[in-house]
Amino acid sequence: MTTSAVIRELHTNEEFERVDELFERIWGFEPDGRPITAGLMRALTHAGNYVSGAFDGDRMVGASVGFFGQDSTLHSQNTGAAAGRGIGFELKLHQRQWALDRGISRITWTYDPLVRRNAHFNLAKLGARPAEYLPCFYGVMADAINQGDESDRILAVWPLTDPAVEAAVRRVPCLPAVPEDAVVGLGDDGGRPVEGRTDGRVVLVAVPEDIERLRGVDAGAAKAWRHAVREVLGGLMEEGATVTGFHRKTYYVVERNA
Template sequence: MTAAPRELHSIQEFEDVYRLFDDIWHPEPGGAPISVELMRALSHAGNYVAGVYEDGRLAGASVGFLGAPAGRVLHSHVTGAAAGRGIGFALKTHQRAWALERGIERITWTYDPLVRRNAYFNLAKLGARPEEYLPSFYGVMEDAINAGDESDRMLAVWRLTDPLVLAAVRREPYEPAVPADAAVGLADVDGRPVLGRTDAGTVLVAVPDDIESLRRTDPGAAKAWRHAVREVLGGLLEEGARITGFHRRTCYIVERTV
């Protein structure tokens, strides 16, 4: 049976989180995403450490800390959960409620822009908006998921009372229509990135079907995708365009400002 998400406070619970994250990322020694001691300190100082237990075993957890400007932002540093059971969504809605109780207006986090399921979850299921492309944000990462790739990240911003977010927490995913004259700025052709046009008002930017598998099976293709998405998507954001959605679970919808 899955219990509701709750804050965690004990060393035993933080050790459960550490083991869960280790099972998910399989980091090299010394490369864990967060330590038991730091979780203890963050929790004691009033930051966010929460988890979901399933039949007595931790199935998901999230750790965040208060950011700037003070009292208005929570940065969600790391979240990991068993896939396909709604645990990630439950954690995010718990995190949102926790933040609102404290007068916090928005939550931010980073994610790999090449991971389709994460992009869809963040944009469609949560109503968050990616607002900044961050090349090689964490430097070299040697865990089982990220090894061999550069750690580019997207900064997602979750404005907690935005109408899209209110709809999302009612389980109404946001999947906007794409205009007929949208340009394809980056396409997936037989598993490889192919550059296109980026001069239209709406530009579609594809990401690979499964970048995590591609890193293992074809590192050259994975690297090509990383650099192409950095060039096209990162370049559009740098020019002032904004990401407004994720189309058919395959590509970002980017709108140029007028």
């Protein structure tokens, strides 16, 4: 189900406090573990950076915070929204137009490579591409979603005027070509990772069906997935391989460079 939301920039302390409360509801941060605060949002916007909110009537249902980076880049630090309503996609469209209006050519952000829905959203629905694998980027996480897991992240790059991105924002998904001779570098056997071959030109790397649930019911399996994906996907990317997309909401498609 999708619900249209009104998205606008935010400027007041009261609005920033509402963003803070929204992010707390989504992630369940510890009081001293919030990655961004209302006061910091105030400073960011005063310096010309990006903070937006999505509203269903008077109710805030999503928000996004970003700041300027190097080389005509906006870095999107936090984006959160009510699930299953398409609000996250609308927030990214607003963020993209905001950036283009200011001569910014790309947006970057980090995400957990183990979360299938995020990988599908970022790579297939938006047309972003992984640029770097970042092991334990934020240290060990203490919020309710990550539950003590190591914070491996992928740095996603969204080239705003790339033809694939322009198609994606028109809701044409960016789906990778998977040749018949692709090999499975990491598979899923009954909920646990199984390493395979990585010697093919195209390598498929699976991630678990629901890592957030798995952390709660089988912390050992969740940890095994973390380290297996770090070794296989992170290893391939470190060698210079390119992630070209996310296949069947299950596999990263990784192409070795000739």
